[in-house]
Structures are given as C-alpha cells and as structure tokens.
Amino acid sequence: MKKNILGIFILLVAIFVITAMINPKFLNAYNMQNLIKWSSLYAVMSLGVAFVIITGGIDLSIGSVVGLVAVVLSICLKLEGMDPWSAIGITLALSLLIGFLHGVLITKAKVQPFVVTLCGLLVYRSMGRWLTDNQSIGPIPLEGDAGYANLEQIQGLDFVFSGKIAIGSFNLPTPAIFLFVLCIAAAIFLRRTIWGRYLFALGNNEEGTRYSGIDTDRMKILAYVLCSFFAGIAGILFAFELDSVQPAQTGEFYELYAIAAAVLGGCSLRGGEGTVLGVVIAAAVIRLIYNSINMVGISTHLEFGILGLVILLGVIGDEFLKKTVARKQAAQKA
Amino acid sequence: MGAVSSPYLEVKELRKSFPGVLALKGVSLSLAEGEVLALIGENGAGKSTLMKILAGVQPADEGDFQVKGEAVSFRSVNDAMDKGIALIHQELNLCGNLDLASNVFLGREPTRGGLIDEPTMRREARKYLDLVGLDLPVETIAGSLPIGKQQLVEIAKALSSNARVLIMDEPTSSLSQKETETLFGVVKDLREKGISVIYISHRLGEVIELADRVTVFRDGENAGDLAGDEINHNNMVKLMVGRDLSEFYDRKVHESGSIVLNVDQVCTPAFPASSLSLEVKSGEIVGIAGLVGAGRTELLQTIFGVTPALAGTIEICGELLALDNPRTAIKAGIALAPEDRKQHGLVLPMSVRENTSLPSLKRDANRGWLNDAAEAKVTNTAVKSMKIKTPTNEQIARFLSGGNQQKIVLGKWLAMKPKLLMLDEPTRGIDIGAKREIYKLMEKLAGEGMAILFVSSEMEEILGMADRAYVMHEGTIAGELDRDQLSEESIMHLATGNLVAA
Structure with a gap:
C-alpha cells in the first residue's frame, strides 16, 4: 500500500503560504478557527466515504443523510422534547440503519452502489423535507417548544458539538476533536485490524478475497454502515453548527465534496487504495481553497471552477508522482 | 528453404x-519466409520481451534488426504492421460485442463517402476467415465464439493487414485438444502460403509437432538452436534449464488411507443434467483429465463452495457438508489453488505477506487485531518452504513470475493445514524449474497424508503425477483409470466420449 500523501501535503502548504502572503488577515485567529472547524466537518464525511471507496464502491447519499439526520435530531430535541441522549442515539441508529440498508441492497439484491445511493440521495432528502414541511428548524428549543424543559442539557450538547475550547488565546472548535478521535479510530481500524485488511483486499480483488474464505458481502455492508455512520455524526455536528437546518439545502452536494476529498487524498475509485491522513488533508485543502478565494479577493462565482481544476490537477499530479516513485524504486533494485 | 541465405527477419545482438533488469543481453534470431520457428525458454528468459520488440510494442536499446535486409526500428505496433509483422496476443483483443467482419477490419474499415462500406468489408472478411478455416457467417458476434475460434479470428485480422510474420505467444494455453489441432492445421496451411510464424510455447510436444526450427533462450541469451531431428524433449529441456529431464516426475507409490473427500451424485450448476461421484483418499494424488470445457473447473469450484451443488452430497472425512461458499469449505479443511490465479488466487496489488496471510489472518488474529508476529511467521514459512523467489516479503505479487505467484497461492493454503488440496491446472504458465518444485511439493504433501485432487490439461502431468485419474466428458465422469491403466490413449478415449471398458 502506498502512503503517498506528500503531494497533497505540499499542495496544502503551498496554498496556505500563498494566501497568507497575499492577505495577512488570513492568518488571524478567527479565520484559522473557522478554517479548522469547516475542514473538520468536511473531513468527517470524507473519512466515511473513504471506507466505501476503498472497497471499490461509492456513496452518493452522504449529503442527504447529513440533512435528514440534522432534521430528525432537531425534531427530536426541539419539537418532541426527547431526552437529548436518546435523541442522539436515535439519529445515529438511523444513520447506521441507512448504511446497513445500502449494504444489503448492494450485496444481496446486487444493485449497483451508484444506483442504490443515488436513490438514497433522493429519498432521504425528500423525507427531511416532508418531516418538516420544508420549514427550517434547529436543534435548540425556544420558549414554548416541547424541548424547552431540556434546554440546559441541549445547550450542553451544543457546546460539545459546536463549542470552542480555549487553548491559551486560541479557541479550538470541538469538531476538530471529533475529527481527531475518528481519524485515529479509522486509521487503527484500517491498518491494525483484520477487517481493515479485508476492505483493502476486496477493493483490489473481490473474487480473490472471497476465494480466500472471507465474507466479502459482510465486509462491504460494514463499509457502507461506517460511511453512513460518519455521515450521521457529521449531521449532528452540522445541526448544532448551523443552528438552523434547511431541509431542502443542508448537506446538499456534500457527498461530492466528500468523494472529491477522498479521491484527492489518494483513494482510487477502482478501490483498494487510500489513507486516512491523505483524505483528511485533502478535505482541508478543499476548505482552504474556499477560504483562499475569499481572502485573495477572487470572484466567488469562480469557486467551483477553481475547486474543480485543483482536484483535477491534484489527481493528475498524484498519478505522476506515483509513477515517478515506482520508477525510482524499480531502479534502486538494480 | 534458403533460410540461411535470405532471412525475412533477422535480429542480432539485441539488448x-x-x-533493474537486463532482460536481453544480446540475443539473435532469424526467420525465413514460410518458416515456423519455435522460441522456447523458461519464464523470464526474454522471449516475450523480444516478441514485443519485434512487434513494435517497445523499442530495443541497441542491436541490429532487419526485415528483408533493411534495417528497421519500430516506434509503434503500426510500424511493425507496415513491415508485415503482427503479434497475436495471449489475451485476445477482439471486441466481443462486434461481429466478425467488424473485428477483422477494426480500425481499417473500408469506407465509401465517409461511411463504412459494409458489403466490401464483409466480402473481404469472408476471404480472410476462409484462409484460417472459419466457415462461420461474418455477422457472427465475436463474443459468442469459443476462445479457440476467437483466436482464429485474431489471425484472420492479422492476415487482412497483410501480415507476413505472425508472432504467437502461448497460443494454445487456453485451447482444447481439438482447437489446438485446428490451430496447427491453420499454421501449417499458412506456412505453405509463405507466411512465417514465431511460436512461443511451454508445451514441448506442440513444438515437436509444429516447428521447423527451435531457438532456445536462457536468461536473456541464446542457449542454442535445434533443427529437424534434433528437436526432441531432452534436447530442448537440456538447453532450457541446462540439466536433464530424468527426475522430473519421480513418483513414489503411497499407501492411501481413509477416504477424505467423497462426492456422491453431485450436480454442478454448469451441467445441471448430469451428476457425478468421486472419492479421494488421504495420501492419494488423484488427477482429473478431460478437455477444456468438460466441467472440471466447475467441479472443483462446486467442491470449494463457489458454485454450490444443485443436488448430491459432499463429505469430508465422513462429515456431510453444506458447501455454499468458500468459507465453509476452508473451515472443513479444503483448499483450492484456482485455475485463474490472478483473478481468484491472489490479490495482485498486495504484497507477498498480505497475500500469504489472507486466509489465516482471522485464525491468528486476537479479537480482530492483526497479529504481526503470526503473520510474519506464516509468510516466512511459506517463502522458505515454497522457495518463493522474492526480494522481500513486501514485494507486490503482481511483479513476481507466474511460478512464484503459484507458490504464494500454495503457501497461503498450506498455512491452513488443509486435509484436501485441490489444484486447478497447477503448472499453467509456469516455467520448468518451478513446475518441478510444485510436483515435488505435491509428492511431499501426499507423503504426509494430504489428499490431493488436481485438474490438468497436460497429458504428461496426469500420467506423471496421478495415482489414479478420473476423466471427464461434458459434465460427467466418463471413466476412472488406475495408475497401471493410465495412458495417453485411454485418457483421450474417455475424454472424447468413447466409453471403453476399463
């Protein structure tokens, strides 16, 4: 397995340095906190989809899962007045169920991942809109809401999921801590457990892995469950971060950012490749590009165009780098 | 033949x-018009590299290369085609969704006013298909043909581009006996018409039948040439490996023990209408002979649980098993070294270590945590006992030779200590040195009491290795032959559907 993250890391540093040189405000604490926060939120989703991409699959429903989870959480907390921890439990269970459903449809009913999750994208989005009658809603109850009795607890959760922890004069956004923990867990899972090894193996050669006595169906289901679970966690983080969830918009296109980050971070859509660190750095690069466009004063209408080009060039550069490294390694053996 | 005076194609001191590898250390080769030249040598001897240079796939570093006395250097496959040299690939390159005429003229379609001139294309295609003895309509979809016929289409395609030299790399590796005979007929026919053929094969019997001359490579150098009566098994092997063939199959007779595998009235999904029964005892090496397509691979896959049986029972050591996937089979002590090594046997982009430990990972794991020490031990044991030639355990499996890849497959199963080892074409695409090691290993494992069941299309392998053989024909077992009944004739009789009183 290639741990080829040097290229993406250089890209991160380059954009960072250039932006800082053009606009020194880029480096101020507030902007940095924001950048870390948004990078973390995106990276959580990207990590999730990386599991699926490593198996050679794809998940297009992430954005809609984020939206639905945020909506369901808000309803549970604000309108239903549910016990906050139960509400969290229910939303996470919902995301696990969604992932399990995807996995079963893909492995047992043999529907293509693209199709299953594309339908998921449509269904979960419309469920969120239907549940709220397409009205925006947030997790924090106001006076008169059923959840108002739990206000104190919910505000506690708000701090946990979207607060800031002062470290000296720097305020570290809590999503960064979530990301850190999830990162370590994901890295350990992928590199130190047999299931991680199985995911890589089946991503490279599913039949060969099955012939080695591995339950490839179960492993694929696991990958989709993990993906939706990470999207679920991201959904909770976003709900508290945004305060107001728009059922029609929250999470829209997020799956594409997540997939872009995974690919830019070294996952091959053919499967069998990918590193946690690469994906996280790539997610940060994507957020950084947004931030830089603002900071440098480029028209925001160009956001998508620049993003698209950077991802394209990044992936091409990565392929180039891999080939060079492979050639050097081969030459060394001489 | 005039080959010496005016060769059609000649290379000298090609490097x-x-x-990291010096693939060709200055090789020479010449080919006369209308000559069938066999190029043989162990894997890694440089045969394929030279062929790719001749066909313009890659350029040589230095050396002389002449076609009809004129120095050439090809920069692309098209350059080579212009000089009448065409490579028939080991993996066929037809578009399975197009018809024969379209395939023959792919990329060179005759046009009229910018549109494909269908009638001309069909007429011309007909001509070339006849040349290779294919009497199928030109509208036949290529993908619907068996592999042997596809190969003939491939040859027709080369001829249609005015090829004068055909390079065939292991053309018979996936052909049945009959298809091979047809191909040989075509090759002999083309020779009469003045077309030259360079023929690469591991199958020495075919070389004896077909070749006018044999050039042998060893380690990127010429090891010698043979012509006429000199072309025989011993001479070829001697040049290829620099040693004798005598101890190739030194089978000892084993005391067979209790029944390990008992297959009773099993129907495989490939041949639902026929059922078959067989048994293998411990310490026994049992062969399954038959033509390609007789259902041998499917039988092994059913025993291994890949394609569960439709009816009948399979017992391992007297225990009835519901084999519906490889996991249950492996748990019961069955291992399969599959025919398609790259697709089913290995995870090519992964390392020797990761491949070797794949089946035993779970057994050795501690609540799901990888056990590095156990993994290293499994790998080291396999590398040592199988004599896997790899720079390190971290080498990617894709970069190893076919022989070493097969050794990884065997190594990973031996770590599971199976009761029954099934091998499907165990030495296909493997050089002679590795072949012998694999035979020795089968011998040793049988001696230790393992039951071994192997499928082989190579007659010599069945005759040399099997204590007993089943011959399959169209999904059924046509007969069972004991060691003293085994002969080329008895096997062919059964394999072609002539039931003889055994």
Whole structure:
C-alpha cells in the first residue's frame, strides 16, 4: 500500500503560504478557527466515504443523510422534547440503519452502489423535507417548544458539538476533536485490524478475497454502515453548527465534496487504495481553497471552477508522482 | 528453404534493459519466409520481451534488426504492421460485442463517402476467415465464439493487414485438444502460403509437432538452436534449464488411507443434467483429465463452495457438508489453488505477506487485531518452504513470475493445514524449474497424508503425477483409470466420449 500523501501535503502548504502572503488577515485567529472547524466537518464525511471507496464502491447519499439526520435530531430535541441522549442515539441508529440498508441492497439484491445511493440521495432528502414541511428548524428549543424543559442539557450538547475550547488565546472548535478521535479510530481500524485488511483486499480483488474464505458481502455492508455512520455524526455536528437546518439545502452536494476529498487524498475509485491522513488533508485543502478565494479577493462565482481544476490537477499530479516513485524504486533494485 | 541465405527477419545482438533488469543481453534470431520457428525458454528468459520488440510494442536499446535486409526500428505496433509483422496476443483483443467482419477490419474499415462500406468489408472478411478455416457467417458476434475460434479470428485480422510474420505467444494455453489441432492445421496451411510464424510455447510436444526450427533462450541469451531431428524433449529441456529431464516426475507409490473427500451424485450448476461421484483418499494424488470445457473447473469450484451443488452430497472425512461458499469449505479443511490465479488466487496489488496471510489472518488474529508476529511467521514459512523467489516479503505479487505467484497461492493454503488440496491446472504458465518444485511439493504433501485432487490439461502431468485419474466428458465422469491403466490413449478415449471398458 502506498502512503503517498506528500503531494497533497505540499499542495496544502503551498496554498496556505500563498494566501497568507497575499492577505495577512488570513492568518488571524478567527479565520484559522473557522478554517479548522469547516475542514473538520468536511473531513468527517470524507473519512466515511473513504471506507466505501476503498472497497471499490461509492456513496452518493452522504449529503442527504447529513440533512435528514440534522432534521430528525432537531425534531427530536426541539419539537418532541426527547431526552437529548436518546435523541442522539436515535439519529445515529438511523444513520447506521441507512448504511446497513445500502449494504444489503448492494450485496444481496446486487444493485449497483451508484444506483442504490443515488436513490438514497433522493429519498432521504425528500423525507427531511416532508418531516418538516420544508420549514427550517434547529436543534435548540425556544420558549414554548416541547424541548424547552431540556434546554440546559441541549445547550450542553451544543457546546460539545459546536463549542470552542480555549487553548491559551486560541479557541479550538470541538469538531476538530471529533475529527481527531475518528481519524485515529479509522486509521487503527484500517491498518491494525483484520477487517481493515479485508476492505483493502476486496477493493483490489473481490473474487480473490472471497476465494480466500472471507465474507466479502459482510465486509462491504460494514463499509457502507461506517460511511453512513460518519455521515450521521457529521449531521449532528452540522445541526448544532448551523443552528438552523434547511431541509431542502443542508448537506446538499456534500457527498461530492466528500468523494472529491477522498479521491484527492489518494483513494482510487477502482478501490483498494487510500489513507486516512491523505483524505483528511485533502478535505482541508478543499476548505482552504474556499477560504483562499475569499481572502485573495477572487470572484466567488469562480469557486467551483477553481475547486474543480485543483482536484483535477491534484489527481493528475498524484498519478505522476506515483509513477515517478515506482520508477525510482524499480531502479534502486538494480 | 534458403533460410540461411535470405532471412525475412533477422535480429542480432539485441539488448534491452528495464529498470533493474537486463532482460536481453544480446540475443539473435532469424526467420525465413514460410518458416515456423519455435522460441522456447523458461519464464523470464526474454522471449516475450523480444516478441514485443519485434512487434513494435517497445523499442530495443541497441542491436541490429532487419526485415528483408533493411534495417528497421519500430516506434509503434503500426510500424511493425507496415513491415508485415503482427503479434497475436495471449489475451485476445477482439471486441466481443462486434461481429466478425467488424473485428477483422477494426480500425481499417473500408469506407465509401465517409461511411463504412459494409458489403466490401464483409466480402473481404469472408476471404480472410476462409484462409484460417472459419466457415462461420461474418455477422457472427465475436463474443459468442469459443476462445479457440476467437483466436482464429485474431489471425484472420492479422492476415487482412497483410501480415507476413505472425508472432504467437502461448497460443494454445487456453485451447482444447481439438482447437489446438485446428490451430496447427491453420499454421501449417499458412506456412505453405509463405507466411512465417514465431511460436512461443511451454508445451514441448506442440513444438515437436509444429516447428521447423527451435531457438532456445536462457536468461536473456541464446542457449542454442535445434533443427529437424534434433528437436526432441531432452534436447530442448537440456538447453532450457541446462540439466536433464530424468527426475522430473519421480513418483513414489503411497499407501492411501481413509477416504477424505467423497462426492456422491453431485450436480454442478454448469451441467445441471448430469451428476457425478468421486472419492479421494488421504495420501492419494488423484488427477482429473478431460478437455477444456468438460466441467472440471466447475467441479472443483462446486467442491470449494463457489458454485454450490444443485443436488448430491459432499463429505469430508465422513462429515456431510453444506458447501455454499468458500468459507465453509476452508473451515472443513479444503483448499483450492484456482485455475485463474490472478483473478481468484491472489490479490495482485498486495504484497507477498498480505497475500500469504489472507486466509489465516482471522485464525491468528486476537479479537480482530492483526497479529504481526503470526503473520510474519506464516509468510516466512511459506517463502522458505515454497522457495518463493522474492526480494522481500513486501514485494507486490503482481511483479513476481507466474511460478512464484503459484507458490504464494500454495503457501497461503498450506498455512491452513488443509486435509484436501485441490489444484486447478497447477503448472499453467509456469516455467520448468518451478513446475518441478510444485510436483515435488505435491509428492511431499501426499507423503504426509494430504489428499490431493488436481485438474490438468497436460497429458504428461496426469500420467506423471496421478495415482489414479478420473476423466471427464461434458459434465460427467466418463471413466476412472488406475495408475497401471493410465495412458495417453485411454485418457483421450474417455475424454472424447468413447466409453471403453476399463
């Protein structure tokens, strides 16, 4: 397995340095906190989809899962007045169920991942809109809401999921801590457990892995469950971060950012490749590009165009780098 | 023949190196018009590299290369085609969704006013298909043909581009006996018409039948040439490996023990209408002979649980098993070294270590945590006992030779200590040195009491290795032959559907 993250890391540093040189405000604490926060939120989703991409699959429903989870959480907390921890439990269970459903449809009913999750994208989005009658809603109850009795607890959760922890004069956004923990867990899972090894193996050669006595169906289901679970966690983080969830918009296109980050971070859509660190750095690069466009004063209408080009060039550069490294390694053996 | 005076194609002192490997250390070869030249040598001897240079797939570093006395250097396959040299690939390159005429003229379609001139294309295609003895309509979809016929289409395609030299790399590796005979007929026919053929094969019997001359490579150098009566098994092997063939199959007779595998009235999904029964005892090496397509691979896959049986029972050591996937089979002590090594046997982009430990990972794991020490031990044991030639355990399996890849497959199963080892074409695409090691290993495992069941299309392998053989024909077992009944004739009789009183 290639741990080829040097290229993406250089890209991160380059954009960072250039932006800082053009606009020194880029480096101020507030902007940095924001950048870390948004990078973390995106990276959580990207990590999730990386599991699926490593198996050679794809998940297009992430954005809609984020939206639905945020909506369901808000309803549970604000309108239903549910016990906050139960509400969290229910939303996470919902995301696990969604992932399990995807996995079963893909492995047992043999529907293509693209199709299953594309339908998921449509269904979960419309469920969120239907549940709220397409009205925006947030997790924090106001006076008169059923959840108002739990206000104190919910505000506690708000701090946990979207607060800031002062470290000296720097305020570290809590999503960064979530990301850190999830990162370590994901890295350990992928590199130190047999299931991680199985995911890589089946991503490279599913039949060969099955012939080695591995339950490839179960492993694929696991990958989709993990993906939706990470999207679920991201959904909770976003709900508290945004305060107001728009059922029609929250999470829209997020799956594409997540997939872009995974690919830019070294996952091959053919499967069998990918590193946690690469994906996280790539997610940060994507957020950084947004931030830089603002900071440098480029028209925001160009956001998508620049993003698209950077991802394209990044992936091409990565392929180039891999080939060079492979050639050097081969030459060394001489 | 005039080959010496005016060769059609001649290379001298050709060199080619890849990063880290000197593949050709100055090889020479000449080919006369209308000559069938066999190029043989162990894997890694440089045969394929030279062929790729001749066909313009890659350039040589230095050396002389002449076609009809004129120095050439090809920069692309098209350059080579212009000089009448065409490579028939080991993996066929037809578009399975197009018809024969379209395939023959793919990329060179006759046009009229910018549109494909269908009638001309069909007429011309007909001509070339006849040349290779294919009497199928030109509208036949290529993908619907068996592999042997596809190969003939491939040859027709080369001929249609005015090829004068055909390079065939292991053309018979996936052909049945009959298809092979047809191909040989075509090759002999083309020779009469003045077309030259360079023929690469591991199958020495075919070389004896077909070749006018044999050039042998060893380690990127010429090891010698043979012509006429000199072309025989011993001479070829001697040149290829620099040693004798005598101890190739030194089978000892084993005391067979209790029944390990008992297959009773099993129907495989490939041949639902026929059922078959067989048994293998411990310490026994049992062969399954038959033509390609007789259902041998499907039988092994059913025993291994890949394609569960439709009816009948399979017992391992007297225990009835519901084999519906490889996991249950492996748990019961069955291992399969599959025919398609790259697709089913290995995870090519992964390392020797990761491949070797794949089946035993779970057994050795501690609540799901990888056990590095156990993994290293499994790998080291396999590398040592199988004599896997790899720079390190971290080498990617894709970069090893076919022989070493097969050794990884065997190594990973031996770590599971199976009761029954099934091998499907165990030495296909493997050089002679590795072949012998694999035979020795089968011998040793049988001696230790393992039951071994192997499928082989190579007659010599069945005759040399099997204590007993089943011969399959169209999904059924046509007969069972004991060691003293085994002969080329008895096997062919059964394999072609002539039931003889055994």
